Amino acid sequence: MTGSGLPHCDADDLRLLNVLAYDGRTGLTELAAATGWSPSTVRRRMDDLQAQGALHFYTEFDVAYLGYRAGTRLWASVPPAELTAAGEALASHPEVVFAAATTGPTNLAATVICTDAHDTFRYLTQRLAALPAITHVETTPIIQTRNASAVSCGPPSTAEACAGDRFLRPGERDSGSRLTFTR
Template sequence: MVKTDRTGPAADRTAAGPTAAAAFDELDLRLIHALQVDGRAPFSRIAEVLGVSDQTVARRYGRHRGSGALRVLGLSEPRALGAVEWLVRVQCAPDAALPVAQALARRPDTSWVSLMSGGTEISAICRTAGSEDGDALLLQKLPRTPSVVGVTAHCLLHEFYGGPQNVISKSGALAAEQIAALSPPPAQVRATPWVLSDADRRLFDVLARDGRAPLAELATATGWSPTTVRRRLEALRADGVLYYDVDYDLRQCGFGVVVALWLSVAPAELAAAGEALAAHPEVAFAGAITGPHNLFASLLCRDTGELYRYLTTRVAALPGVRTMESAPRIRHIKGAGPFLAAAPTALAARSRR
């Protein structure tokens, strides 16, 4: 699976380099960074921190959201729910890869579905209620077709970078004091997993499409009062069950290459290598996984030349690396949010995987 800076509307992606999409300007990047810090922060608060008017912030967000270049997602944190995530790689015949990928994307328990390399491999993240449920999803519920020639699954053991952070978090678009002014209180770690009610699930269904959905809309979906919705949002966020992510067009940030990176690292060096990798500005997601490759990352580079320099310098210098495999993403099907089959053409900004 390739997690970038966040899920984006479905669209073809190539590794050829940046497209002609108009670039985000400095204020756009600061707005995106602010929303990454707090996706539901009032525009008045964001405007005060950025030193612009409320109307400017609202217009910028409205214009980019309307074009499909930017949106806020409200997402559930799998570990807080006791869920397990699996990185799945599906090898297909070329003519079957897209239909299989789209079938996977339509499932509510998948995210970050992409076509990789020459279009014969699909990568995806699959979520299960627990490790004992993995076989049911991975071996029985994947699309059954003679054109699927191989499936491998790797359990995500530890996340070094991702979740509520992405590449924009490393950009320096906001100063430290601006980030502090927007940051909500840190989430607490619960000893036991949250159990979502049916109303909670309806709440997350709306937030996954629009993390800034008005309280009235959320109240209608859940059957709660707006006051109850507000309190529930605060409680879910305080316990680390709910976080906000930003989906934005990577091309408008100058990124033309999205790459999945698998590394085999000596066990004694895995933690050090993962932490070092997570600090690299090119890394949108990094996590320890099961299997012969025990460290996975999603990379964002401006072009193939920058990717080559990165792989042969900083990746090569990571401690304990034994082998490396990389694959460019050629088509983005689904990100962290729901599958949007007819969405405007735009590239996701968060590779969470």
Template sequence: MATYLDTPRHTSRSLSDDDMALVHALQVNGRASFREIADALGISDQTAARRWSRLRSAGRLRVLGLTDPLRLGDSIWLVRVRCTPDAATSLGEAMARRPDTTWVHLSSGGTEINCSVRTRGPGLEESLLLQKLPRTPQVVDVSAHCSLHMFFGRHLSPINKRGPLSPAQVAALTPPDAPAERATESAPPVTLDDSDRHLLDLLARDGRAAPADLATATGLSPSTVRRRIAELRAAGALYFDVEYHADVLQQSFRAALWLEIDPSHLAEAGATLAAHPEVAFATAVTGTANLYASIDTTTAQSFYRYLTESVAALPGLRHTATSPTHRTLKGPGPYLPPRP
């Protein structure tokens, strides 16, 4: 789950219950048909289509077809860039425009940029961004931490934890080609050809693009498009996520949480952390701080309670470090959303 740029386009800070049900449905299955959504929610397909069109045209959400780096043999690095205060915004915006970055945040009073960088293969050698950053005059320090095991993320967001749909509705919407995580972790990387890459690039811009439109753009037949999307999804290489405008789900206080956990308790602590309603993303990483999470709470006071109660109770906890986030420059996909 992610948000759009934090520049507000709306005065409302919440959605109606009906709209939130639609959002939850799309998070469960971003390519569900309006008939499937309507059947699960107990509404007409015209109503489902109308609600989606209104929310999308207002820039409040979009569905993205994204790829799992590990299933393609790539790596994800969580990068922390400390820079001079006058350079953080411009440097962060430049990083957000790059297709190899996601989750670009300004934090720590505007002196730090936190982002996710995707590299081809397991190492940092292929990343032009990480080669350039240390030589940028305004950059004070760069540290990179490889994501080793994701406990919460990809197609899951906080709405999967606190959304309005019942378990039966979620089950009805869950796509039949959704892979089992353990089944894909040990599988060999998925091989893509040029038509696959073109198809995935289009889905990264619009995850609900019609098969006919995708067929026209790629030169494939609609049936081939449908089949290949199903195959890539079943292999765990392709998943669908919803990118939200800041006024949909985002709460008032956000922070990055870096935890040092005793290695013998890392798996247990990560699974426990992932179940917390405050956690929007959690992964094991390399480095002294070996567990990272993105936290979303209502106030600074609720964040304090979360730290002193839920986080303090994690097994094997040795040390915590926090970094408040005050602006999101880019969400989960490789491309920034189109301006209204």
């Protein structure tokens, strides 16, 4: 983590954020030991970082418990001038749990969660097809998710460059690439 672009984030904050990046479940006592602060200072600083938008918490769980058993990765092509509007429209769909603008021939990526294969087909042929800016889409079903609840990257000092699961795009070969997690 570099801290660039983070509001009011100094070296002490980076130490705190690196420990949380390694394990977001780390308790106040352990965070206090890692930063040299008191637990009340840690709590206050975490509250400040959250309020400034530098610290976010997300919860992951198995959506199959809610009846959603068909996850799909989407890679879509959109003319650059329409990318923002198309991305915002796509992200507003309740089936979309992640959407991002990317570079390359497919410049809009998303993860869609549906109840089953039929529901996924309906989503692709009705809701997604209703977005006129999307000129091409490729899909990959999510067969298995590994390490969704935690990413083990080693100690916080090495959390910036760790291996993780990698999903291949259609037609792409696995080159053994590593993902780099940076801010």
